[in-house]
Amino acid sequence: MPNPRRMSRRAWVLTWAVLCVAGLTVTAWLQAAASPPEARPERRIKAECREHIADLEGQLDRARRSGEEKVGIVTFLPIGVDCTDERADLLRGDR
Structure with missing residues (x-):
């Protein structure tokens, strides 16, 4: 068998x-x-960094509208304020 x-x-x-x-x-x-991954919530900007970030966004907008390929932007952080994370997020395009 x-x-x-x-x-x-x-x-x-x-x-x-x-x-x-x-x-x-x-x-x-x-x-x-x-389900698709949820969009990352927008980071809050510290109150003391808002003016600096708004100024930086304005400079970026003017540079994009000018149409030049390479445009340098100089940024200065306020004394005694740490806006490094917010500035990095803006320049990376996270906002």
Whole structure:
């Protein structure tokens, strides 16, 4: 009598192929069903940095409107105020 537990090589390959296709299908379905990531909330600007950031935005707007490819902008931070994060966010385009 043949051993019922013994599977042929084809049966193993077919079983693995079916499991792989099923796994890929489920993964694709889960990624499609997942909600899109929420937009990052806008960072708050410190009160003492608002004027500095507004001035910097104005300079950037004037530079973009001028149409020149390379425009240098010089910024000075207020004394005793740390606006480094806000300025970096603005220049990176996070705002």
